[in-house]
Amino acid sequence: xxxxxxxxxxxxxxxxxxxxxxxxxxxxxxxxxxxxxxxxxxxxxxxxxxxxxxxxxxxxxxxxxxxxxxxxxxxxxxxxxxxxxxxxxxxxxxxxxxx
Numbered sequence: 381x382x383x384x385x386x387x388x389x390x391x392x393x394x395x396x397x398x399x400x401x402x403x404x405x406x407x408x409x410x411x412x413x414x415x416x417x418x419x420x421x422x423x424x425x426x427x428x429x430x431x432x433x434x435x436x437x438x439x440x441x442x443x444x445x446x447x448x449x450x451x452x453x454x455x456x457x458x459x460x461x462x463x464x465x466x467x468x469x470x471x472x473x474x475x476x477x478x479x
Contacts (some may be wrong), residue, residue, distance in 0.1 A: 383407065443477055 386407050389400040416422045447468045454464040472478035 440477065443475070444472075447472055447477070 386400070386403045389397070389403045393400045412425075415425060450471075451461075451464040451468040454467065455461050469478060
């Protein structure tokens with residue numbers, strides 16, 4: 381897969397079409413393989429991946445804390461604990477925070 385094929389897929393199908401996304405991912409994999417041939421580049425890449433994962437985990441932890449506080453506030457204003465938790469679970473599932 382080269383860039384020309386990717387651009388052709390974008391023109392033909394649009395950005396969000398599954399074939400375009402697949403072509404983009406294939407090109408990304410090829411670029412990544414080339415990058416990882418150099419140990420120094422590989423080390424930099426791995427550090428960036430770890431940093432991104434740590435950031436995502438931190439963001440997820442903050443959101444879970446916010447949802448926990450929301451459930452607690454709803455309970456304190458008189459809603460049942462079960463209903464408060466059900467609401468928070470529904471919110472988390474809609475956001476993709478909880479699968």
